[in-house]
Structure formats: structure tokens, C-alpha cells
Amino acid sequence: MNTVYKALLATDLDCTLLAPGKDVPEGNKEAIRALQKARVAFTIATGRSSFLVGKFAENLGIDVPIITSNGGSLFDHKTRKQFASRDFEDSKIRSLLRYLLDHSADATLYSDEGIFFAPCSSRKFFVEGYNIGVEPAKQAPIIDIDRSFPEQERIPAFNKILLIRPDSELKEMLTSDPELEAIPSGIDLFDIMPRGVSKGDALLSLADYLGIPASRTFASGDNENDISMLASANYGIAMGNATEGAKKVSKYISADYDSLGFAKAVYEYVIPLVESFDG
Numbered sequence: 001m002n003t004v005y006k007a008l009l010a011t012d013l014d015c016t017l018l019a020p021g022k023d024v025p026e027g028n029k030e031a032i033r034a035l036q037k038a039r040v041a042f043t044i045a046t047g048r049s050s051f052l053v054g055k056f057a058e059n060l061g062i063d064v065p066i067i068t069s070n071g072g073s074l075f076d077h078k079t080r081k082q083f084a085s086r087d088f089e090d091s092k093i094r095s096l097l098r099y100l101l102d103h104s105a106d107a108t109l110y111s112d113e114g115i116f117f118a119p120c121s122s123r124k125f126f127v128e129g130y131n132i133g134v135e136p137a138k139q140a141p142i143i144d145i146d147r148s149f150p151e152q153e154r155i156p157a158f159n160k161i162l163l164i165r166p167d168s169e170l171k172e173m174l175t176s177d178p179e180l181e182a183i184p185s186g187i188d189l190f191d192i193m194p195r196g197v198s199k200g201d202a203l204l205s206l207a208d209y210l211g212i213p214a215s216r217t218f219a220s221g222d223n224e225n226d227i228s229m230l231a232s233a234n235y236g237i238a239m240g241n242a243t244e245g246a247k248k249v250s251k252y253i254s255a256d257y258d259s260l261g262f263a264k265a266v267y268e269y270v271i272p273l274v275e276s277f278d279g
Contacts, residue, residue: 114141
């Protein structure tokens with residue numbers, strides 16, 4: 001077992017650790033410092049692109065890989081590189097892109113080269129907001145695409161597609177595709193990844209990489225895309241505002257995220273358990 005860490009805790013960002021588009025509240029920052037003092041490896045597990053987590057990782061002193069793209073990537077924020085990424089097959093992403101672009105879908109795509117926006121994407125404002133105040137070298141790259149993009153000789157590898165308000169026909173097509181994982185990640189948000197990708201799988205892979213037994217893994221979250229992680233961790237923690245599905249697979253239900261539910265869980269549940277562990 002890793003001689004530095006006694007346990008691993010991975011947390012969702014939006015509506016778990018912070019309000020979307022906002023900074024981490026000071027109460028949660030204090031709780032993270034308490035975790036680190038207790039020798040808990042702390043990281044983020046988010047549906048966001050790898051390029052939309054760096055400033056949080058720096059501010060929180062995260063020194064282990066971050067889980068991004070709903071488990072599609074393990075990301076080293078210090079080097080700004082993915083050291084593990086589970087990408088769509090080239091032919092698959094090209095066919096998906098053709099369909100989405102032909103049907104004017106509100107689509108955003110995540111790659112280790114940047115964040116790519118279809119012409120009808122309404123998500124660019126979120127990335128532009130993240131980039132405010134971030135030094136240019138660490139800003140999220142914004143790349144626009146059009147119908148000619150999937151026909152290029154080379155396109156980047158992608159590990160996630162974010163759709164906003166997809167219609168019922170598109171949802172049905174994606175959820176019935178055996179090569180895809182398709183799951184809601186928030187109000188009007190729908191995430192598409194290659195089959196087998198999940199936060200839960202990435203959590204266990206990260207624990208193994210750090211030499212931390214699965215029996216000492218914690219996870220906190222609030223939404224449907226967190227369920228695999230809450231179920232895979234030995235100790236799942238749902239916020240009070242979590243969906244019923246997320247609460248059902250969790251061992252501890254905390255307060256709402258905007259009432260510092262994350263900090264409450266750390267002090268009342270995580271640290272007491274970690275202090276009972278040997279080593």
C-alpha cells in the first residue's frame with residue numbers, strides 16, 4: 001500500500017463541491033485541507049473537460065491525478081496532460097459527428113487538444129467564463145468546428161460529447177447504441193462516452209495506481225453520472241440535493257451542497273473512518 005495515503009476520496013464538482021460557475025466555498029476548502037492532513041488522497045471526479053479543472057486543482061493543492069470526462073480521462077493538471085484516456089474509435093466519432101452536425105445538435109466535444117464546439121453549441125459561455133482571470137497558457141482552448149470537420153484526414157481523439165437538451169429521437173438513438181455510454185449529468189445535460197467508461201471505473205483505476213485498497217475509497221456526488229462512482233467506492237456519500245438514484249447507492253447522505261454538505265460529510269463521516277484505519 002502507498003506509504004503516503006491512508007485512503008482516497010474523489011468528489012464531483014458541480015452541485016457537490018461548488019455551485020456551477022462559482023469557486024469552491026471556504027468551508028469546503030478547509031475540509032479538503034483537513035482531509036489532506038489526515039493523509040487522504042483527495043481529487044476531483046467530474047464530467048468536465050480536463051481543461052476546466054486546472055485552476056481548482058491548483059487552488060486546492062491536489063497532487064494526484066484528476067478524473068475528468070466522466071471517467072474518460074485521468075489528468076495530470078501540473079503537466080496539463082492526460083496520462084490515460086479512453087477515446088471513441090475514429091470511425092465511430094466521425095459517424096457521430098456527421099449525425100450531430102447534420103441535425104444541428106447542441107454539441108460540445110472533449111479532447112486532449114481542446115474543447116470543440118459545433119455551430120449550434122450553447123456551451124461556449126461556460127468555457128469563456130472559466131478562462132476569465134486564468135493566465136493564457138492555462139486557459140481552456142476553444143475550437144469551432146463545422147460540417148467539414150469529420151471529413152478531415154486527421155481529427156483529434158475525443159473521450160466525451162456533451163449534449164444540451166437533445167430531443168427524444170437523438171436520446172433514443174444514443175442510449176440504444178451498444179458502443180456508447182449515454183447518461184444525464186444535470187438539468188438538460190446529456191453525456192456520451194465510449195461503452196464501459198464511468199467515474200466508478202476510473203476511481204478504482206486511480207486507487208490501484210496510488211496503491212490504495214478499494215476498501216479505503218470514498219466518493220461524493222449528486223447526480224446520475226455519479227452513481228457508478230458512489231457504488232464503486234467502499235463509502236459512497238450523496239449530497240442532500242442528490243437524485244434518488246445517487247442516494248440509493250450511497251452509505252451516507254449529507255446536507256445540500258449549498259449548505260456545505262461536502263464539509264459536513266468530511267468531518268462527520270470520512271475523517272472518523274480514516275482515523276480508524278491502520279497505517
